[in-house]
Amino acid sequence: MQTSSRRVAQAVILVAVGVALSPFTSFPVGIASVNPTQHFVNILGAVLLGPWWAMTIAAIIGALRNVLGVGTLLAFPGGMIGALLAGYTYRYTRNLYLGAVGEIVGTGILGALVSGLLVAPVLMDSRMALTILITSFLASAVVGAVLGLLALRLLERAGYVDLDGPGTPGA
Numbered sequence: 001m002q003t004s005s006r007r008v009a010q011a012v013i014l015v016a017v018g019v020a021l022s023p024f025t026s027f028p029v030g031i032a033s034v035n036p037t038q039h040f041v042n043i044l045g046a047v048l049l050g051p052w053w054a055m056t057i058a059a060i061i062g063a064l065r066n067v068l069g070v071g072t073l074l075a076f077p078g079g080m081i082g083a084l085l086a087g088y089t090y091r092y093t094r095n096l097y098l099g100a101v102g103e104i105v106g107t108g109i110l111g112a113l114v115s116g117l118l119v120a121p122v123l124m125d126s127r128m129a130l131t132i133l134i135t136s137f138l139a140s141a142v143v144g145a146v147l148g149l150l151a152l153r154l155l156e157r158a159g160y161v162d163l164d165g166p167g168t169p170g171a
Contacts, residue, residue: 007049011057014041014049018061022070035065038075039144040151042083042103047096047152048161051087058083077114078137082107086145096152096163100145108138 018041038061045054058079065071082103089095089102112133155161 007053010049011045011053014045014057015060015064017041018057019064019068022061022065022068035071035075036140036144036147038062038079039082039103039107039141040147041144042079042086042107043100043145043148044151046083046087046099046103047090047148047163049087051084051091054083054087055080073119074115074133077119078107078111078140081111081114082141085110094164096149100149103145103148104138104141107141109134112137 018037021037022035038058041061042054042058045057049057059076062071062075062079065075066073083106085106086099086103090099093099112130115137116130116133152161152163156163
């Protein structure tokens with residue numbers, strides 16, 4: 001079990017990565033600003049720290065992206081739902097690929113639906129076709145999840161994490 005200060009430090013690093021890379025990886029799709037880096041960070045947070053940490057990291061990144069003007073309110077359901085689902089999927093299956101599927105379904109489908117049906121019309125006074133939101137959120141989540149999986153495998157190969165051992169992170 002990791003100490004809480006170590007987990008906080010890892011979370012801070014993931015937030016910093018998510019915010020620092022955001023201006024370079026975000027691109028507009030209608031009223032949304034999709035960001036594969038968010039989903040990359042979600043996979044790392046979900047596996048290394050667990051579902052609630054991953055969701056909190058996504059919320060902080062979403063808030064900071066909005067303050068910096070490189071995100072929209074759609075970052076909250078898009079990032080947070082995917083992170084939470086990825087974390088729980090990984091926690092209960094211990095399968096990296098199923099965790100990535102959790103991120104993709106959580107962001108690409110559930111996050112897009114919440115964004116299109118609730119957040120955009122109620123909080124942003126805007127509408128956007130669900131097919132466009134789902135397609136763009138899915139594409140962003142797939143790219144980010146694949147990059148997250150690659151990063152985790154590289155960290156494992158370098159000896160920084162043990163994804164199959166008894167002290168598997170994210171518990």
